[in-house]
Amino acid sequence: MSTGSSAFTPQPSDDTSATRQFATFSLDRYYFGVEVLMVQEVIRYQDMTRVPLAPGVVQGLINLRGQIVTAVDLRRRLGLPDRAEGVQPMNVVVRTSDGVVSLLVDEIGDVVETAHADFERAPETISGAARELVTGVYKLKDRLLLALDVERSTALDGEERRN
Amino acid sequence: MAELDDVVKEFLVESYENLDALDRALVELEQAPDDKENLASIFRTIHTIKGTCGFLGFSKLESISHVGESLLSRMRDGKLRLNAEIATGLLAMVDAVRNILTNIERTAAEGDDDYTSLVATLNRLNVSDTAAAPAPSMAAPMADVIPPAPVLVAPAAPPQLHVVEAAARPVEDAAAEERQVPAERRTGDDRRAPVNDASLRVDVGLLDKLMNLVGELVLARNQILQFTGSQADPAFSSATQRLNLVTSELQEGVMKTRMQPIDNVWSKFPRVVRDLATTCRKQVRLEMIGKDTELDKTIIEAIKDPLTHIVRNSVDHGIETPEARIARGKPGEGVLRLKAFHEGGQINIEIADDGSGIDPEKIRRKAVDRQLVTAEQAARMSDPEVLRMIFLPGFSTAEKITNVSGRGVGMDVVKTNIEKIGGTVDIQSVSGEGTTLKIRIPLTLAIIPALMVSTGGEMFAIPQVSLLELVRLEGEQLRTGIEHIGGAAFHRLRGNLLPLVLLHKELRLESVGEHDIVNIVVLKADDRQFGLVVDAVNDTEEIVVKPLGRLLKSVVVFAGATIMGDGHVALILDVTRLAQQANVLGQADDRRTQKLTDTAKGQGGDEETWLLFRANGTERMAIPLRLVARLEEFPSTVIESSGGQDVVQYRGEIMPLISLGRFFGGDGSTETEPRQVIVFTDRGRSVGLVVDQILDVVNEAATARRSSSRSGTVGSAVIQHLVTDLIDVQAILREVVGEDADIRAAA
Structure with a gap:
């Protein structure tokens, strides 16, 4: 189920007070979040093995304590400009239906609590790929938190999305 | 509920x-x-x-x-x-x-x-x-x-x-x-x-998990072993030594828990055959040899359907009705023989019937009808190649094909399924006498031996099943060794044109190899050979295969990934897919690997691949390559002695070394440094034969022409126009190691 759908239909009041925790991170000038329950861990930049012929969004393979994890560059996935030379991304390791995947992000933020009442569908101003890959936006006090759709972000375009 | x-x-x-x-x-x-x-x-x-x-x-x-x-x-x-x-x-x-x-x-x-x-x-x-x-x-x-x-x-x-x-x-x-x-x-x-x-019932999921954990333990062990080299502390190295041994044993033990006899699949065949034979009004006797042959549970699962399909095909289309059989002078009761055995770290399964066989002419006609090949191409193809066409996808969709070709329904699916688990399938058929399908599959999917190569600064693993030999060209050879036809490069390997695939080109990497050396890894895919040019050839390693995530499903040339001893991830090449991508397998009309001199075929006797080598000075000798597990080199300094027998530490065990020169009465002084060793394996135990020099690998139909009283040989034959002694490995091992080493010569 899409996390956002309930916000568009009138809901009993107790639902709007329900809160969710998001692990947040920054990408370019955006502020993204992934639901905490999906995050396995956050680790520093790791050496990785590049995969020839792989789609551009796949940065490489990481050895995570004996487990081989695909690292997805979220900037590329979201169609954002590449990171400046020499800037090392962080790994947000998330669990998906296809196993563990690492999301490469710029910087790690705090874990924030969000209320359902603050949820809204992604505004039109977000461009192209990014719009596809967020379930919606939480209006926080000082800024907007884009809730990332992890499943879609870690699947290729055109591939059937598994729920 | x-x-x-x-x-x-x-x-x-x-x-x-x-x-x-x-x-x-x-x-x-x-x-x-x-x-x-x-x-x-x-x-x-x-x-x-x-x-x-x-x-x-x-x-x-x-x-x-x-x-x-x-x-x-x-x-x-x-x-x-x-x-x-x-x-x-x-x-x-x-x-x-x-x-x-x-x-x-x-x-x-x-x-x-x-x-x-x-x-x-x-x-x-x-x-x-x-x-x-x-x-x-x-x-x-x-x-x-x-x-x-x-x-x-x-x-x-x-x-x-x-x-x-x-x-x-x-x-x-x-x-x-x-x-x-x-x-x-x-x-x-x-x-x-x-x-x-x-015994007790254990959840398969739990076993799978154990297997994964052991795989990871093996990797961790490999990493620790690498550190041991830089540590002087004797206590530390003895602890790692123990860790090493325990891990190996644990790995073996857990692998064993997943092994099941092939009878788990075969046990339902008597019923299948009986029912089908009754329906088709045929008499079929099912013989099963090697029921106890064990293989990994996942492989058992994977071969269940293909095997059933083949068995059904054999009864349905292979074996004739009793009347037809008697008319052909065969006993009314047909025989379907299933045989399974271990060989060279692989499982061989043969399904043979004594039915009507497949008429290559009918397949030729059908293939032309279906526009899989042109009439001219069909005429040029040899019979074995024609037979292999029944594995083509287009061949199986026909509704009435069964009566025409004898077989063919869904054989492409059979082939795909077997290849999915890293196996190969081959067919032999004599029209009127029967058909034999030979399946070769790895013992286990989880841990496989692989050759590590590097190209463009990256490491890649090539499963050893696909590996035939390594060729290194330098200097003069380099100038003459590579020929170009059109845009494609070839190496002339013992008279055969071997198409070359440049790995860095296929993977769009920058080659960083030395310019005056070309390393060719000769691989086989779908019974075709091709040479893969890589920057450098490293060691062989036992690798733990890990699947790739769905983001990488589109990159078909990789079969998975593994973690090497230093903790880095290396990709595993899918040899068949790589060959397809490079177009060296391509369509049935791709004739590039055909022999330039097609003389060996058609002569009496079975063609055999021989390993030629020199021992005891100038004597030329040969053994069938299928008996050989590996070729190794050992510097004489690592050779130790145990009970009067030369031994060497090899892959965690003590492997006896037998000097062929000494065996045949020489003094072993012609052996080169490092020692050239041919390794034989039987049920996990290895024995090495020390020879002077490895000469060549040839495909020839050689029969012992002069039987010899000399112990340790089965006689002499003419191979490559030179008299060559054929070595009786079993006899030598028996004599020297003093036991029946049971290196089975059966094909």
Whole structure:
């Protein structure tokens, strides 16, 4: 189920007070979040093995304590400009239906609590790929938190999305 | 009740196992209807199922097994003799029971299928050859059998069952049953007891998890071993040494837990063959050799369908009707032979029938009809190549192909499935005499030996199954060794044109190899050979195969990834896909790998791949390459002595080394440094033969022309126009190692 759908239909009041925790991170000038329950861990930049012929969004393979994890560059996935030379991304390791995947992000933020009442569908101003890959936006006090759709972000375009 | 009770689950597992055994037992019983013991065990099985399902309240199941049981009980008492009709009826009952069990597994209920006609048939069979009156009336009470009330179930189960039985049965029968059943029960329990004590059921998921963990442990061990080199602390190195040994043993142990005899798949074939033969009005004898051959559970699962398909094909299209066979001067009964055996770290499965075989001409015509090849191409193809066309996808879709080609339906699927698990399949057929399919599959999927190569600064693993040999060209050879036709590069390898694939080009990497050296890894894919040019060739390693995520599904040239000793991830090349991408396999019309000199073919004798080498100075010798596990080099400094025998530490074991020079009366002084060693493996144990120099690998039909009294050889033959001694490995090992090393020469 899409996390956002309930916000568009009138809901009993107790639902709007329900809160969710998001692990947040920054990408370019955006502020993204992934639901905490999906995050396995956050680790520093790791050496990785590049995969020839792989789609551009796949940065490489990481050895995570004996487990081989695909690292997805979220900037590329979201169609954002590449990171400046020499800037090392962080790994947000998330669990998906296809196993563990690492999301490469710029910087790690705090874990924030969000209320359902603050949820809204992604505004039109977000461009192209990014719009596809967020379930919606939480209006926080000082800024907007884009809730990332992890499943879609870690699947290729055109591939059937598994729920 | 969507969730199944543990009790029900256990019942299902046990019953499935029993049913599989039952299929086999019934077919056996049909061959030997007077086998009392077999009959008794069949009876017990049915009785157990009936008893338990009554206990669990599955009334339909109970009523069906009940009629079966009464039929069997009359047979056991000698009042009825098994015939084909009864066997068919009982097999149908087994199917019905299986059906209901499947329903129970899925929906926790017995399902709505109607089995009254089956019950009626069984009842009719029960009375057919005696005038026993009570039987016809049996169906009625049985159908109404009321499942025992759940409250009564637990402690009072056995008596409860008997009450139900008694109610459903004519009185005299029931009385006999009363006396017999407890006895049967007891014997059944007695037999099972020791097995229960020595083994237990383990969830496959748990085993898989253990396997994964061991895989990771192996990797961690490899990493630690690498650090050991830089540590001077003796305590640390002895601890890692111990870790190393324990890990190896643990790995072996866990692998063993996943091994199952191939009989787990084969056991259902007697039934399949019997049913099919009956339908097709054929007589088929099924022979199974090597039932105990063990392979990994995942592989067992994967080969189940392809094997069934091949077996069905053989009976359906391969073996002829008795009349046709007799007309051809063959015995009326056809033979289908399944054979499984280990060889060179792989499992070989052969399915051979003595049926009509495949006529290459018919396949040629069909292939042209289907526009898979042009008429001209078809005419140019050799018969084995033509046969292989039945594995082409386009070949199988035809509806009536079966009668035309003899076989072919879904063979592409068979091939794909076997290749998916890293296996190969090959077909041989002599028109009129039969067809043999040979399948080679790895022992296990989880841990495989691989050759590590590097290109463009990255490491890649090539599964050793695909590896044929390594060629290194430098200096003068480099200028003359590579030829170009059109845009494609070739290397002339012993007279054959070997298409070259540049790995860095295929992977769009920058080559960082030395410019004056070309390393060619000769690989085989789909029976074609090609040379893969890499920057550098590293060591061979046992690697743990890990799948790639879905983001990388589109990159087909990689079969997976592995973690190397230094913790880095290396990708595993999928040799077949790589060859396809580079277009060296391509379509059936790709003739590039065909021999330039096609003379060896068509001469009498089987072609064999020989490893040629020099030993004891100038003597040329050869052994069949299929017996060879590996070629290694050892500096003489690592060779140690144990009990007067040269040994070397090799892959965690102590491998005896036999000097061929000394064996044949020389002093071993012609051996080069490092020592050239041919490694043979048998059931995990390795033995090395030290020779002077490895010369070549050739494909030739060589037969021993002069049988020799010289021990250690089987004679001499002419290979590559030179007289060559053919080495008898077994004899040498026996003489030197002093035991039957059992390097099987059987192909």
